[in-house]
Amino acid sequence: MKRRRPAIIGVGRTKFGEHYERGPEKLVEEAGLQALDSAGVKRKDLDACYFSDYFLQITNKIGIEEGFQSELLELNVPMERMRSFSSALLNACHAVQSGKYGIVLVGGVEKMTDRWDKIRDDLMLLEDPWSYYAGCTPEANHELLLRGYIKKYGISGEELEKFNTALAQISVKNHHHAIENEYAQYQRDISVDKVLKERSKACKPLGLYDFAPISDGASALILARPEIAKNCSDTPVRVLGSSSATDYVTFPSREDRTSFVASTIAMKSALKMADIEASNIQIAELYDQSTLLEMISLEDLGFSKKGKAWLDIYNSCKEYQGFYEINGKKLFVNRNGGLKADGNPLGATGGAQIFEVVKQLRGEAGSRQVEMDGDPPRFGCISELEGFGTKAYVHILGRT
Amino acid sequence: MSSEPIERRVSYIGDRLRGSRCTLCGKEYFRGKDYCGKCGRKSFGKMKDIDFFYEKGKLEVCTLIGEPTNKFVKLGPYVYGIVSFQNGKVRVPGRLTDFIPKDGELDLSCFEDREVVPRFRRRYAVTRSDIVPTISLAFTLADDYYPHQEYEIIKPKKEYDTPGIVGYGVYVSKFRIKEGMIERSVPFLDEDAVTAAVEAGKMALIHSGVDHSLIGKVYVGSESNPYAVKPIASKVAQVLKLGMEEKTDGIQSVDAIDTEFACKAATSMFKDAASLVYYPHARTPYTMTVGTDNSQAAPRDELGGELDLYVGYGGSAFIFGMHDVIAELEGWYSCTSDTPDFWRRDREPYPRHGGRFTGEPAYFKHVLNACRKLMEQLNLKSSDVDYFVSHQPNIGFPVRVAQELGFKEDQYMPGLQVAKFGNTYSSSSPIGLAAILDRAKPNERIIIVSYGSGAGSDAYSLLTTSQIKDKRQRQKFTIKHQIKNEHLEYVDYTTYRRLKHGL
Numbered sequence: 001m002k003r004r005r006p007a008i009i010g011v012g013r014t015k016f017g018e019h020y021e022r023g024p025e026k027l028v029e030e031a032g033l034q035a036l037d038s039a040g041v042k043r044k045d046l047d048a049c050y051f052s053d054y055f056l057q058i059t060n061k062i063g064i065e066e067g068f069q070s071e072l073l074e075l076n077v078p079m080e081r082m083r084s085f086s087s088a089l090l091n092a093c094h095a096v097q098s099g100k101y102g103i104v105l106v107g108g109v110e111k112m113t114d115r116w117d118k119i120r121d122d123l124m125l126l127e128d129p130w131s132y133y134a135g136c137t138p139e140a141n142h143e144l145l146l147r148g149y150i151k152k153y154g155i156s157g158e159e160l161e162k163f164n165t166a167l168a169q170i171s172v173k174n175h176h177h178a179i180e181n182e183y184a185q186y187q188r189d190i191s192v193d194k195v196l197k198e199r200s201k202a203c204k205p206l207g208l209y210d211f212a213p214i215s216d217g218a219s220a221l222i223l224a225r226p227e228i229a230k231n232c233s234d235t236p237v238r239v240l241g242s243s244s245a246t247d248y249v250t251f252p253s254r255e256d257r258t259s260f261v262a263s264t265i266a267m268k269s270a271l272k273m274a275d276i277e278a279s280n281i282q283i284a285e286l287y288d289q290s291t292l293l294e295m296i297s298l299e300d301l302g303f304s305k306k307g308k309a310w311l312d313i314y315n316s317c318k319e320y321q322g323f324y325e326i327n328g329k330k331l332f333v334n335r336n337g338g339l340k341a342d343g344n345p346l347g348a349t350g351g352a353q354i355f356e357v358v359k360q361l362r363g364e365a366g367s368r369q370v371e372m373d374g375d376p377p378r379f380g381c382i383s384e385l386e387g388f389g390t391k392a393y394v395h396i397l398g399r400t
Numbered sequence: 401m402s403s404e405p406i407e408r409r410v411s412y413i414g415d416r417l418r419g420s421r422c423t424l425c426g427k428e429y430f431r432g433k434d435y436c437g438k439c440g441r442k443s444f445g446k447m448k449d450i451d452f453f454y455e456k457g458k459l460e461v462c463t464l465i466g467e468p469t470n471k472f473v474k475l476g477p478y479v480y481g482i483v484s485f486q487n488g489k490v491r492v493p494g495r496l497t498d499f500i501p502k503d504g505e506l507d508l509s510c511f512e513d514r515e516v517v518p519r520f521r522r523r524y525a526v527t528r529s530d531i532v533p534t535i536s537l538a539f540t541l542a543d544d545y546y547p548h549q550e551y552e553i554i555k556p557k558k559e560y561d562t563p564g565i566v567g568y569g570v571y572v573s574k575f576r577i578k579e580g581m582i583e584r585s586v587p588f589l590d591e592d593a594v595t596a597a598v599e600a601g602k603m604a605l606i607h608s609g610v611d612h613s614l615i616g617k618v619y620v621g622s623e624s625n626p627y628a629v630k631p632i633a634s635k636v637a638q639v640l641k642l643g644m645e646e647k648t649d650g651i652q653s654v655d656a657i658d659t660e661f662a663c664k665a666a667t668s669m670f671k672d673a674a675s676l677v678y679y680p681h682a683r684t685p686y687t688m689t690v691g692t693d694n695s696q697a698a699p700r701d702e703l704g705g706e707l708d709l710y711v712g713y714g715g716s717a718f719i720f721g722m723h724d725v726i727a728e729l730e731g732w733y734s735c736t737s738d739t740p741d742f743w744r745r746d747r748e749p750y751p752r753h754g755g756r757f758t759g760e761p762a763y764f765k766h767v768l769n770a771c772r773k774l775m776e777q778l779n780l781k782s783s784d785v786d787y788f789v790s791h792q793p794n795i796g797f798p799v800r801v802a803q804e805l806g807f808k809e810d811q812y813m814p815g816l817q818v819a820k821f822g823n824t825y826s827s828s829s830p831i832g833l834a835a836i837l838d839r840a841k842p843n844e845r846i847i848i849v850s851y852g853s854g855a856g857s858d859a860y861s862l863l864t865t866s867q868i869k870d871k872r873q874r875q876k877f878t879i880k881h882q883i884k885n886e887h888l889e890y891v892d893y894t895t896y897r898r899l900k901h902g903l
Contacts, residue, residue, distance in 0.1 A: 121469045130430075132416060132536035133523055135465060135472050135480050135495035143463035144482055147508065151461065202466050203477075203506040218496075250489040252482040257461075 006096040007229035009222050011355045012037025016217035016343025017185040022037050024053075024074055026109045030156035031351070032073075032107055038319070039222035040232050047101035049079040050088035052108040053347035055122050059114045064312065069107070084108075085219060085350025086244070086384035086393030092223050093242045107220040110345035119214055119256050124388040126365055128250040138210055141251050141388045142290040146205045149258045149296075153307040165203075166310040168195035169317035170291040171209045171340055176320075178337025180368035183352070185215055185343030209293045215343035219351020221358070235294070235362045240379070241270030241396035250391045260389030263300035267383070270394040276377075278302040281396070282377035283332040283370060285353035287385045288339045297383055301394070303331055310371035332348075332370045332377065335360060350384040354395065357382055361399045407531045412650055413641045414535040417452035417518055419490060428489045433652060449647065452490070453639075454551040454606075457483040460491070463508055471524035474903050475589055477501050479508070483516055483539055497521055497538040498545070498574050498588050500889070515542035520639055521590040523756040525903035532626050534635070538590060545574035545641075545887040546733070546875050551602075555725035556608030560804025562726035563674040564862065566686065566721040567608020567871065570819055570885045571599035572714035572882045573890050579709065584822030586891060586899050587694050587713040587831035594632050595622045596715030597692035598639045600827075604688065604717035605640060606885045607875045608724075615642040615719070616657040616684030617676055619667025621826045624693045628746060631658040636690060662742060663791055664852025666716070666826045670860055673720040674729045686721040691826035698750035699897065707753065710794055712822025713900075716830035726871055727837065727846065727862040731768045733774035734858045735766055742853030753853070759797060762855050767791065767801050770857035771849045774871055778861055782806035785861075786844040789815030791851035793823045801849075815848075820883045835879040842866040 003309070012034025014027050036043060051069055056062040066079035073099040082088040085108035092104045112119050121136040124131075150156075155163050172192055178184035181368070190209055198207030229236040245265035248254050271278060278301060286301075288294035303326050316324040323330045336342045337354040339349060357380035359365040370377060382395045410420070413431055420429045420438030423446045425654035429436075430452070436443035454833040463483025472478075479496040496511065497519055516539035523533035534797070542548045573596075587596070597620050604614055615678025620633040637643065659665045666689055673687035695711035698704045720729075741762035744751035754762070767790050775781070782788075787882050788807045791796045795818055802812035815832035824831055829850040842864055849859040891899065 020462065026491065118465075121471075124469055128538070129410075130414070132469070133494040133533075133535050134493035135475065135478060135524075136466060136493055137472075137480075138468055139467075140463055140465060140480050146463045146464065147481075147512065148463035151512070187529055196752065203464050203501075204466065205463065205506075207506070250493075252493050272457070345551070 002252055004097045005226060005238045005240060006093050006100045006223050007238050008354070009224045009225055009229050009233040009236050010035045010037070010041070011221045011358045013183055013348070013352050014217050015183045016313070016352065018113050019216040024062065024109050026290070027110045027216065028069070028072060028107060031168040031218035031220040032105065034221050035105065035220035041103055041222060043073050045103050046075060046077055046105050046131045047103055048095060049073070049107065049290055050092040050235035051079065051081045052083060052085045052088040053081065054083050055110065055112065055346065056193045058122055059111045063147045079208050084384055084386050084393065085347060085348065085354070086382065086395060087386070088349065089223070089242055089354065089395060090242050090393060094240050096223055096225055102225045104223045105220060106223055107218065108332070108348040108351045109218040110347040112214045112218050112345060113216050115328045116262055126203050126390070130250065131252070139206065139290070142292050143205050145257060145296070148294050152258050162314050163310045164196065165192060166314040166317065167210060167291040167295060168192040169313060170288065171175045171195050172296050173317060173320060174180060174288065174334050175339035177335050177368065178341030181342060184337045184341055185213055186250040186337070186360060203350050206290055206292060212289050212339035215354070217343055217345035217348045219355055221354060223353060224268045234321060236400070237358045237361050237397050238314060238400050239395060240276070240398040241394065243270035244391060244393045246391050248339060249387060251388055259296055259306070260300050260385070260392055262389055262392035263297060263383060263385070263394070264369070266392040266394040270396050273304040274396040274398065276372040276396070277377060279329060280379050281313070281381045282330065282334065282372050283380040285336065285356050286333055286338070287383050288334060289344065289385070291340065294334065294338065298326070301381070301383060313384030328388045330372065335368055335370060349380065350393070353384065361397060402767045404531065407533060409532050409820060412638070414537060415520055416515060417492070417536050419450050419452065420447045421450045422446060427463055427505070427821050428486060430490050430492050439487035452485050452518060453536060455518070457485045457486050457518065457539065458549040459511055459539070460484050460512050463502065464508065467735055471526065474525050479511055485743045485827055492537060494537045494539045496540065499539045501575055502712050506881050515548065516540065516859060517542050517548045519544060519546070521595055522592060522903050529569020532594070534594070535561060545793070545885055549574070549606045550611070551606045552609060553611045559723050560725040560728060562728040562730065563678045565718050565837070566610055566723065566725055567604050568718045568834050568837060569600045569607055569877065570714065570716045571596050571603060571877070572826070572880065574864050575891055577893065578890055582710070582822065583820050584710070585712040585714050585824070586598065586896050586901065588901055589902055591694070592626050592902060593692045593694050594626065594635050595819050596694070596713065597632050597636050597690045600642050600692065600715035601636050601688060601690055603877050604719050607871060610719055610721065612641050613644045615654060615686045616682065618688045618690065619657055619659055619666070619669040619673060619674070620690040620692060621659045621661070621669060622692045623660060623662055623665065623744070623825055624696050625658065633774050633823035642688065642800040648874050660884060661856065662853035662859055663752040663825045663828055665773050665852040666830060667848070667850035668734065669730050670718065670729065670858065673853070676723050685723070686719055688717055688719050690715060690717045691860050693825035693827060694900070695823055696744070696746055700822050704750055704752045707751065708822045712824040714821055714827050714831060716827040716834055718830065722772050725865055725866050726868040727864045730861045730863050731774060731778045732858065732860045733756060733777060734856065735770050735773070736856035737766070738891070739855040741855055758873045760762055760892060762853065763793070763797055763851050764801060764858035766855055767849050767851050768804060769858035771805055771847060774847065774861060780861070784845060785811060785847050786839065787815055787836045787846040788812045789836060789846070789848040791826070792816065792832060795819055806858045816887040817879065821841070823844035831879065837868065838875065838878045838880060840864045840868055842868055862866065
């Protein structure tokens with residue numbers, strides 16, 4: 001199977017944020033064309049398409065995205081629609097690896113601001129209905145996980161202060177990274193004080209600056225069979241590992257409510273596929289729907305020890321050098337600004353994460369390029385969640 | 401937008417917090433399950449129905465919801481968290497209700513690891529034409545106003561010759577408004593006549609120890625049913641699982657009916673409830689009557705706004721039967737005339753009243769007549785009566801009738817509760833009766849006279865038995881508990897109107 005590992009030969013994305021004047025078709029068009037152009041392939045070369053969106057049917061009355069895309073692309077090739085970008089990519093990888101398709105477009109789009117006053121209710125579709133009936137909000141489970149985590153690991157007093165600061169530092173760091181990302185929703189610095197102030201204003205463990213925003217945007221990539229990739233691109237990035245796992249949708253019913261089992265399982269299986277260790281990963285785009293989730297992801301994916309990620313973050317951010325230092329190793333995390341600052345247009349979010357890792361591995365990330373001993377990183381990973389840890393996807397990309 | 405089938409299913413499960421237990425391994429689930437996830441196929445047919453309606457839970461972790469989703473906006477801010485039952489065997493999401501956060505910092509840890517009691521409430525706000533969604537994933541702290549009480553079914557010991565009250569329960573909310581001499585009960589946002597009816601019925605079951613499945617008929621009297629068409633009684637029957645339940649259809653073998661006659665809608669049915677259990681062919685060992693109202697009144701500056709000074713909120717329930725009776729029904733008398741002293745037209749939110757005519761040709765005439773006729777029938781003098789209670793729209797009216805009938809303060813004061821709860825409409829005189837039953841000794845005579853505008857009165861004479869003392873220990877939520885309680889929360893007029901208006 002190793003020989004058949006598909007390659008990403010082109011990536012594209014729009015700026016994330018509020019696209020008041022642009023409909024989903026304009027966003028998809030921009031991201032799609034960019035991906036096709038950077039891969040040097042034409043739309044007629046596509047054997048199939050995999051798309052992702054969560055809410056187009058609600059936000060834009062587009063129930064069958066495939067038909068909508070068929071019209072945009074003027075193509076009649078097979079198309080499938082998933083919820084998350086990672087899910088679309090995973091399925092595209094399966095199809096390419098199986099040998100069925102040679103060149104595939106993977107695209108994601110979301111137009112959340114088109115339902116500004118109802119979008120938080122729509123987001124509850126990602127939770128179980130009973131939580132909704134009991135008064136849950138899109139943010140509530142993050143805070144319950146946080147409370148549970150603090151209790152489980154007995155974090156209190158000075159430690160709790162450090163813990164809270166560490167979470168704020170995640171937000172500050174991601175905002176800082178986004179300054180160099182021309183596509184990011186928020187290209188401005190914030191301070192730890194500001195994050196903490198918003199929390200205390202709301203009497204909540206997590207505040208406005210801990211959560212990813214509501215965004216519009218699109219992203220796309222071109223996936224190809226390795227032998228085709230060789231002809232198209234000098235610097236193809238291979239999908240070395242691609243995996244997913246699931247868990248109960250009802251968060252209160254899960255055995256462990258201080259981590260995401262699905263993430264751990266998906267990561268293990270992706271690492272096995274890629275035949276590397278977590279410690280080989282140099283850059284990671286983690287799903288920081290909230291600052292807490294970036295922290296939890298570090299543990300779930302095996303970078304930090306359970307109950308210790310906040311300390312790794314705190315120590316790394318005292319004098320931040322652009323990466324976390326965990327067990328003496330550098331790990332670049334969310335260099336595009338993460339969901340927090342880059343934006344979180346659900347169906348397109350994973351595409352932006354992959355966009356970043358591909359650019360970084362290729363050494364094309366410009367002013368935000370990271371280096372390991374003078375070279376671009378060799379292995380990167382992307383984790384994406386659907387719902388509150390209900391589904392987890394991990395992709396491991398590598399330079400070959 | 402609530403569509404009917406999903407509302408039926410969600411409330412069937414959620415109102416009672418129904419679940420399953422695997423009889424093979426003991427694993428429990430919230431919501432019915434045909435098989436156990438752990439035991440697999442061999443557990444088919446081995447799952448037992450359970451519910452958490454009478455259970456005590458523990459709030460494991462919580463957070464403050466400052467920006468709820470759209471249907472919950474009116475309820476915000478509120479505390480939301482994970483509640484576990486049976487030492488963590490089952491966990492459910494839950495919202496703390498009866499809670500108005502104060503300004504300033506909120507320490508979430510002061511709620512965590514505390515015991516909580518599930519409460520049957522409205523789920524969230526819907527438009528006026530929708531089905532009212534309900535759920536019991538609302539909780540209050542067990543060491544607060546509303547204590548946890550176990551429901552234990554007790555095998556009856558003795559059959560009486562005369563039917564009577566077997567158990568009773570009163571539910572009044574923890575919020576009050578105090579203006580001048582009068583304190584009045586105020587519903588929380590998610591409460592209404594339906595939720596009070598269920599709470600009162602629950603208390604009555606707990607107090608009586610009667611097997612819920614032996615209740616053959618439930619009557620609910622109210623004038624503030626949120627629906628013009630759809631009974632409260634069906635909800636009470638389902639949530640309290642009255643009558644035998646045919647599980648396959650989710651149907652219960654119980655008759656449920658709503659009655660309406662202003663404030664006497666519930667008391668009117670006492671005699672029917674008692675008669676039914678006495679009728680040998682009815683095969684109805686027990687009946688339940690409920691009076692419930694979120695007493696309606698126009699805002700003070702509007703027409704009919706005078707009522708706004710007196711209205712309260714609460715429910716009362718009485719279980720009638722022939723076994724283990726605490727107060728025998730020795731006689732009754734009812735009278736009626738078509739006197740339009742108080743009315744509410746269909747689609748009008750607030751009632752109107754006949755001003756100064758509500759007393760003289762209406763209240764006094766009917767109450768005095770009914771009481772005198774009953775005493776004549778039973779050959780009673782006022783000195784033969786230990787306690788007297790009448791309908792209490794204010795303090796003046798019931799005191800005046802008591803005095804005119806020759807009753808002394810120690811006879812009528814114990815039942816006079818309007819100054820503590822306000823006029824709870826259908827539960828007004830029943831709450832007075834409950835206050836008396838809370839303290840009465842065996843072999844004491846109680847006369848209760850209700851009054852319903854429109855107009856009519858029901859007078860009943862009850863004689864307590866020795867069992868009144870035996871059952872008293874099972875009544876934690878007494879009238880006294882609901883009056884003198886350190887957890888009562890007093891609200892200002894603006895908050896009162898907001899809470900009263902509800903979701």
